[in-house]
Amino acid sequence: MDKLLKILAKDARLTNAQLAAMLNTTEADVAERIATLEKAGVIRGYQALVDWDKTDRELVTAEINLKIAPSKETGFDGIAEIIMSFDEVESVSLMSGGYDLSVIITGRSFKDVAMFVAKRLSPLDGVLSTATHFVLKRYKERGVLFTNEEKDERGQV
Template identity: 45%
Template structure:
């Protein structure tokens, strides 16, 4: 017997926040047979509903190597017949790009980039991204600190060490 659509949606929601949870536990949570849960997960993977199971790492606690992340707002000229898709397809192929979104507002694309140094990210913008024919302008924002990502709060145990100033 297959998992119902409601249970399938519940499974997706659980996996979105707890990707490493075992199928035996998922089966108990969903009050389903473990074989049905495995079959449902396989179906969702085959249909590209589940794209990956990822761990969220706080790299500041693992390595002392520099790691720079930036968000680049990009204004582009949409191409006839394909809109923004063609230029987005070109940008997403760069290995520095970790995420890419079509946005509403002043800029058309939001490009997330990671590199070893600020200069490396700047070189990517000036030599690879800005040189694309459809790109009109870019604005780069460097990430200074990560407080929360994918619903997970970073550095909860850290105390605010700033001096309290009151009038």
């Protein structure tokens, strides 16, 4: 099971026929296993990994670290649920260490992002502090290099 996931996590565009060959099984079996994984919520979606810097779409991304006073009833979950309902928010994670929630958001400009933090995040009940860190350059994301691919130096013998 995890072998299929390992392959898909790297490249979700392989056909069922290709996956079946790689895993030494049938296409029908692959289709069924994927359907099961999707149904169980193990596979949450399939997305292209886009380097927006190579497009004419200007976007800025920031990671915001939030310190939270957990609520008595819902702990960190209640506030996390409010934050994740904002469309601008790409990811929300509960963290160990110096702060509590890590929120990644993408906006059209630095000001956009800063205003979002000031107007939407900071006023929320339970948010004690925010620290906004803008992404300046992506080197690698989800295992894929965002810098130019290294040239294959082999083929010399």
